[in-house]
Amino acid sequence: MTTVGFIGAGKVTQALVKGLLSSGAVTPSRIYASSKTEMSLQKLKVFGVNTCLDNTWTVKNSNITVLAVKPLVYPKILHEIAPAVGPNNLIISVAAGVTIKSIEQRLPHHAKVARAMLNTAVQIRDGAICYSTGRNVADADQELIHRFFSSVGLTLEGEEKHLDAVVGLSGSAPAYFYLILEALSDAGVRHGLSRDVSTRHASQAMLGAARMVLESGRHPGELKDEVCSPGGVTIDAIYSMEKAGVRAAMMDAVDACIRRNYELARLNE
Numbered sequence: 001m002t003t004v005g006f007i008g009a010g011k012v013t014q015a016l017v018k019g020l021l022s023s024g025a026v027t028p029s030r031i032y033a034s035s036k037t038e039m040s041l042q043k044l045k046v047f048g049v050n051t052c053l054d055n056t057w058t059v060k061n062s063n064i065t066v067l068a069v070k071p072l073v074y075p076k077i078l079h080e081i082a083p084a085v086g087p088n089n090l091i092i093s094v095a096a097g098v099t100i101k102s103i104e105q106r107l108p109h110h111a112k113v114a115r116a117m118l119n120t121a122v123q124i125r126d127g128a129i130c131y132s133t134g135r136n137v138a139d140a141d142q143e144l145i146h147r148f149f150s151s152v153g154l155t156l157e158g159e160e161k162h163l164d165a166v167v168g169l170s171g172s173a174p175a176y177f178y179l180i181l182e183a184l185s186d187a188g189v190r191h192g193l194s195r196d197v198s199t200r201h202a203s204q205a206m207l208g209a210a211r212m213v214l215e216s217g218r219h220p221g222e223l224k225d226e227v228c229s230p231g232g233v234t235i236d237a238i239y240s241m242e243k244a245g246v247r248a249a250m251m252d253a254v255d256a257c258i259r260r261n262y263e264l265a266r267l268n269e
C-alpha cells in the first residue's frame, strides 16, 4: 500500500491529509509529515499521522512525497532532500509558479517529479486538481498520481504550460468566491436578513449554480439567460453588474494571479 509524505505542515497539507483520510485512500499510519518547527506539526498530530522535523525522513518513508512549502523555500528544501530521493520516490510539488524543470534540476537525474495545482476544498473531497508530469514519470506512476488526487476531487491531467492558468482558476479561486459570498451576505444583511440566513442562502445558490454547470455541461451564459425573465428583476441586477465591470474585474484578477506565478517561476530559476 502507498505511503504518503508531506514536507510542510500548513494549510495545503492539512487540507490534503483531511481529504485523504476521509476518503479512506490512506490510513494515518501510512502518512509521514515533516516541517520546520514542532509547533507547525501540532495540527497534523491530531490525525494520528507520523511526524518529524527531518525532511529526509519523510522522503525515505514515502512512495509519494508532496512538497507543500512556499515557493521561495524550494531551493533550500530540494538541496536538503536531494540525497534521499531514490528512483522509486514520486515527488509532487503543489507550489504556485515552481516549474518541473526547476525541481528536476535540483534533484538527482533519476528523480520522478510531478507538479499539481489544487485548492483547499480537497479537505471535503471537492477539490479541483490539475497535474503535469516530468521526464521520469512512467505510465504506472501517472496512474498512481491520478488515483491519489481523484480521491479528493475532480482531477485532470494537463500540459504544464497551462498550470499557471489553473492556479488562477482552481488554486486561488476559492478566495474569489469567498469574497463574492461575503459581499452577497452583506447585501442580505443590509436588507434585513440575519447573517446566518444570508450566508447560507448565498452559498447554496453558488453551489447549486456551479453544480448545474458541471452536471448539465451547458454554457454558463445559457443558464444565466434562463434566470433572467424578460422585464424581470434579474436582468436589472445583471445590468448593474455589467456596468460595474464585474466580468473584466474577474478576468483582471486571474491575470494578476498568473503574472505573480510567472514572477515566482523567475525567482526559482
Ligand SMILES: NC(=O)C1=CN([C@@H]2O[C@H](COP(=O)(O)OP(=O)(O)OC[C@H]3O[C@@H](n4cnc5c(N)ncnc54)[C@H](O)[C@@H]3O)[C@@H](O)[C@H]2O)C=CC1
Binding pocket: 007, 008, 009, 010, 011, 012, 013, 034, 035, 036, 037, 040, 055, 067, 068, 069, 070, 071, 073, 076, 077, 094, 095, 096, 117, 118, 119, 120, 171, 172
Ligand atoms: N493555501 C492554498 O490554498 C494553496 C497553496 N498552494 C501551495 O502550497 C504551498 C504551501 O502553501 P500553504 O500550505 O498555504 O502554506 P503554509 O504557510 O500554510 O504552510 C507552509 C508550511 O511549510 C513549512 N516550512 C517552512 N519552511 C520549511 C522547511 N525548511 N522545512 C519543512 N517545512 C517548512 C511551514 O512550517 C508550514 O508548515 C505553497 O507553495 C502554495 O503555493 C497550492 C494550492 C492552494
Ligand SMILES: O=C(O)[C@@H]1CCC=N1
Binding pocket: 096, 167, 171, 172
Ligand atoms: O496564494 C497562493 O500563493 C497559494 C497558491 C494558490 C492558492 N494559494
